[in-house]
Amino acid sequence: MAHHTSTETSTETNTDTSTGTSTDVTIIGLGLMGRALADAALTAGHRVTVWNRTAAKAEGLVSRGARLATSVESAVLASPVSIVCVSDYESLQQAFAPVSGELDGRVLVNLTSGDPEQARELARWADQAGARSLGGAIMAVPATIGTADAVILLSGSRTAFEIYRPLLAALGDATFLGHDHGLSALYDVAGLSMMWGVLNAWLQGVALLRTAGVDASAFAPFAARIAHDTVGWLPGYADQIDRGSFTPDDATLATHAGGIAHLVRVSEKLGVDSELPRLFGSVVARAIAAGQGELSYAALIEQLTPGSSAS
Template identity: 45%
Template sequence: MSDALPAPAAAPLDAASRAAAPLDASRAAAGAPSAPAVSVLGLGRMGSALAGAFLSAGRTTTVWNRTPDKADALVGRGAVRAASVADAVRGSAVVVVCVRDDEAVHELLDPVAPELAGRTLLNLTSGSPEQARENAAWAAGHGCAYVDGAVMTTPPGVGDPRSMILCSGSAAAFAEHRATIAALGDPVDLGEDAGLASLHDAGLLGLMWSVFAGWLHATALVGADGVPARAFTPLAIRWLAGVGGFMDTYAPQIDAGSYPGDDATVDIQLAAVQHLLEASRDRGVDTRLPELHRDLMTRTVASGHGRDSYGRVIEQFRAGA
């Protein structure tokens, strides 16, 4: 994401930008359905990818960045270069902000807050659920609809319909601009609590890192006996599909708070993790990850729940042990 901050005004719109500005009018004259124009504030790697996806979808796209020349490639593709944040906001019904952090968002938008009235703000800057809720209240105070979002991919994946765009906040704004957000990926509506996109983003990233860590540990383990990562990884991917099935089994147990041990119980899995620990130790592979698994299961068994399903281990996380 860009570290865009307020800066001296850029040069006035250049010829390419002026040529791009009448796109909506020409579409309307041709009888094409009108699509809301979009402004993108912040042109780091992610912001540039967002603006590029809107352009690829045929949207009139205005762009602004603290360093104006970061917009050059996008202007060459037909984007409108805004001379200021205020000009960018005035130029579109949907204002997308993707900058360094929440502080940078407010450094950009606080001075132009009156210009946001009647528009939709789509905030794709990484932040906390609490910040998202505060931003929703701030936007409402300025007559602006607010949607908080999380782009669940890296910049090269923006625009791929398989990439999730988590959204939470104004239901009316999401419904009105769903097609606009769909230019970036698959819009996933998480509800009107503006904090839910950030909350899900944090949880899903934690899941990703846990999967990566498990795969890297396993790859190091088998690699110690000469198995190449490229040979092991297809088996790992196939196994993850099966793991997904176990997650579907445990999810309703977690919601119900009941963990029938009708598959592999915690005490059985505790015995199995010891083999992983020994194999890791014998090969000089770091044992901290399997030790974490062992400790979580040991505490579950010690609490009297060794015959429950593995889903019971969630109580160790809830306890903050």
């Protein structure tokens, strides 16, 4: 068997040239997301083979020109590239149990959600089966698949990404992150962290303002402006973190601690849950106890990743 992932070369066999023209592609898993992916590939003019545990879900796609494979092995053999999108890694393992030699010389793109180590393990398995592979994460809903609104993160074999870039671009805004197959899954959770951070902070503000009869809708434009301005600080803070140097250009952690205590007090006085601001405060308090009170807010990264060091 060929082993591709450790030594990427510019030569590739068993694939078409993908010059923007039609590609043979197999889609495995025809749930809500898999059907949307297959639909977008058909719309873009690719020759699509599909396989699903429950074959009936392929009907609509077959009527649009997709070819239904009778086994997962024949599905993999039908195309130089297979895209898999099933519920989770356990489902993926069950679906791919009969597959091994069929992948030799082919490309496997996994768009099943999972954690980084699962993605790396799958990449090792694909490598042993002689396949190049890409780990992926879809940060979009099925309705946006096939449009630029569908963010699709990919990592692993750059060669595979370059060869199938037109196909992947037909599915959404496909971005290659790097050679670590686990990166797409890591970006996925990092993105989720941003999402809940913003939403929970907004809800805290809504809860405070509702005590004075202010509607959530009235707060939304102001909240959006604050969020936008805060996001503007990220490049500067990111630079501090990457340099490991936390000189405060705006406010020190000690100043932030005072502000957070104020937010906790007002929340409690108004009968609004204060767990979230107290949580922010406890991380800041740890940093201050570690002697970082005169550093910038970005120094808190060390409370989240113990072992790094501030200057």
